[in-house]
Amino acid sequence: MNLVCIMCPVGCNLKVDKNGKDVVVMGNRCPRGAEYGRNEITCPKRMVTTVVKINNGTVCLKTDKAIKKELVDDCLRFTKTLKLPKKIKAGDIVAKNILGEDVNLVTTEINYN
Numbered sequence: 001m002n003l004v005c006i007m008c009p010v011g012c013n014l015k016v017d018k019n020g021k022d023v024v025v026m027g028n029r030c031p032r033g034a035e036y037g038r039n040e041i042t043c044p045k046r047m048v049t050t051v052v053k054i055n056n057g058t059v060c061l062k063t064d065k066a067i068k069k070e071l072v073d074d075c076l077r078f079t080k081t082l083k084l085p086k087k088i089k090a091g092d093i094v095a096k097n098i099l100g101e102d103v104n105l106v107t108t109e110i111n112y113n
């Protein structure tokens with residue numbers, strides 16, 4: 001698998017091969033790239049950011065950790081069902097352990113109309 005490492009602006013071209021449990025990453029200039037390549041081929045994860053409407057504006061949300069890539073769509077659907085408290089501020093955790101994962105949803109910005 002050929003990948004571009006997204007862990008820093010350098011953007012190294014990685015070649016990642018998996019042979020059974022062994023994963024070999026080539027092309028990385030640092031250990032972060034090796035870890036990224038290994039994770040991408042075994043259990044890719046992504047941070048999720050989104051915006052949800054509230055009565056008088058919008059709230060920006062993000063996951064506090066990367067979530068399994070296969071759960072990103074479910075995570076976005078979940079955010080649409082959230083009942084947010086009336087008093088809310090940036091940095092509040094509005095949902096814990098979403099989708100049974102050790103990942104929380106956090107507010108990053110509130111915009112009022």
Ligand code: SF4
Pocket residue numbers: 005006007008009010011012027028029030031032033034
């Ligand atoms: S391998 Fe290291 S230097 Fe290269 S893009 Fe990834 S983080 Fe940056």
